[in-house]
Amino acid sequence: MDELSAVTDLLYGPGTAIPGLSLTDEEAMAMVRQRFPYTEYCLVRDWQWLELEVTPAERDQLSKTGRQPVLVYAHTVVYDVSAP
Known part of the structure; x- marks a missing residue:
């Protein structure tokens, strides 16, 4: 139960x-389309930035691909460009 x-x-x-x-929402989507025209995106609200604990080896692997050990957890997805 503690977990x-x-x-x-x-x-x-x-x-x-x-x-x-x-x-x-419309202004946010227009800004994303202007700045990143070929990138999929989600518009979210009530989100949290969670920093993950990783080993140095895992951090190195993530760094090689330009990623960080973090997760964005969204309580509300307003729009997802990849959703049907």
Whole structure:
């Protein structure tokens, strides 16, 4: 039960607020299409940035492909370009 409580606290507990942009959904999608015209994207709300614990070897592997050991967990998906 302690693990369940820890996960619940992680996903639904208070965190550090990160300021965002005050855009309408349409403005946000237009900005993404302008800046990244060939990239798929999701428009989300109520999201969290989770930093993952990885070994140095795993960090090196991620770094080789330009990735970081993080996860964006979204409570609300407003729009997903790859959804049918």
